[in-house]
Amino acid sequence: MKSDRSEIGDRAAIAGIGQTEFSKDSGRSELRLALEAISAALDDAGLRPEDVDGMATFTMDNNPEIEINRYLGGGDLKFFSRTHYGGGAACAPILHAAMAVATGVCDVVVCYRAMNERSQQRFGAGVQGRPPMPVPEVVHFGWHSPYGLLTPASWVAMNARRAMHEYGITSEDFGRISVADRKHAATNPKAWFFEKPITLEDHQRSRWIVEPLRLLDCCQESDGAVAVVVTSLERARDLRSPPVRIAAAAQGATTDQQMMTRYYSEDILGLPEMGLVARQLYQTAGVGPGDVATAIFYDHFTPFVLTQIEEFGFCGRGEAKDFIKGGNIELGGGLPINPHGGQLGEAYIHGMNGIAEGVRQVRGTAVNQVEGAEHVIVTAGTGVPTSGLILGVG
């Protein structure tokens, strides 16, 4: 059953994607990376900077819309929005852009994320030196920071340990996610880990970061940028590249939502905000798990990939550890995930590189193309207020 939201999919489409190389030290400013990716995306769409009249990104992006527009040589901006909550934002700019285009607020929106996350500001280094101001996010952080619970890996590890206890998940089960991603990255020349697959034994031998998470359970830290151009489906059909429909786009936050620390709810095993996103996406797009050929699941840490498989209904609660066995999530399996290699294998561009991969899969131009990819799921950061997409053939 479709809702009225499906009208967005009939009116807005992704017309172009662009990205820089993914590296550990770009040697360029984040602003320049953003401009390079946006220029590539506009070129992919066959549009010019002066066609852009809207922008959408993350609150965590360091590049103001006006700086980008100034150097891009853009004109009037009629719409700009930002989404909070780290990588949970990833798919939200596409939703915002689609709404803006569908409602006639503006015509061409550029969504972007550019970061020197490895060479300039490493998220994995943890939150250090934050002054204890009496504002809610800092107050909440104070329930964990005095004890040294300061890094994203440590926040996820707390939920992961309990899930292992409840569901009998093992470290090897987490490792299978990493092995699949690295297998796919190994045949993607744009991936940092191109031609560098790993085995389950490699995973098991990798050192502890925060028990129960090993090094190979943690995504990379990367420099790079990705941009996506959204315009009306009608206009996109006249442009250079085949349009990709935004069949559904959704955000989600639920009761007792936390930022990486859902420790206090009765159930700390699921990702209810991702379940909320999944339900909206399926309803809007009018499809179900059986219609999805491949999914780009946000993989900053392996444990929450298992949870996403469950929240999207590919199996029941606690069953993902069995669902992923036997290569089921690898190319050629029942549900190949992250054919580009994910953030564990390709690069960590805060989920935006996953959106670009979703577009390539629907266009049929991906380097690891999944057959019949008419509907592709893309998700955003897990453990935080999040977002998601179902992309479809235009």
Place this chain on the structure above:
Amino acid sequence: MTPEELRQRLDPIVGREGAPQHAPDPVNEPMIRHWCEAVGDLNPAYLDDDFAAASLHGGRVAPPAMLQAWGMPGLRPRGEIRSGPMGEVLALLDAAGYTSVVATNCRQEYARYLRPGDRLNVTAQVRSVSDEKKTALGVGRFVDQLMIYRDIGGEEVARMEFRILKFRPPARATAEAGTGRPRPRPARSRDNAFFWEGVDERRLLIQRCDGCGRLRHPPGPMCPDCHGFDWEAQEASGRGRVYSFVVAHHPPIPPFDYPNLIALVELEEGTRIVSNLIGVSPDDVAIDMPVEVVFTQVDPDLVLPLFRPIPGR
């Protein structure tokens, strides 16, 4: 710089003899007296002209163990202190992150006694740099140096083998040296100040809604159940069970000790709280382990409610 690259750059320096360095002062009585007083060696052969003249030395001599003092460049040396092979090796090791130093061994051989008026020069060579070793101070490399002391006639008067450890200062040592940070301070707002003030008084408090009696942690200004704004603080028993836990290894963040054991504790009252577990090895922690609060002065101005296993359970 990889270990291989470092080794490649060290190899040409090792074994090369540096240019002779002239001692800043001749061997002299005032420095001998200062050294003897500082060390507590009051041998009159070093200090008393008459005694020394009548001794087998036939005059005052310098304490042999004072050898190194004669070659030292001083606090404000003229020219570049880090010249020569040793300077090059130290600079490479600094660049590779081995920024701390400690002397570990010193062995001296004397060919003759030094006398006031002797003018010395010193030649130094680095004889070896070890591969990376784990030590109690941290990981580092041992550097063996040989220094040869000659008089103005070119005769060798003494030699010294000197070994140092250049090491990476571990995070904990840095904190103890006073350059590290204290633990991150919990932010106190009008909504949560009662909790931290309770901890200051060594009481573990839970917020209880006046309207419906619901217990809340973390606390907040309004009850999500009955929407009331009024609440009181109830003192917890301090007992609970481990609901989940992690063992942090990397990255090491000052001033925490690693591995760092952090637990999600479910209190008897039903609310959960994050804290450190103490008095237990990470290998011995299990979910559902009974624990109790221990108020711990972690910094001079910070008490935290930490938890430990309940003895005998």
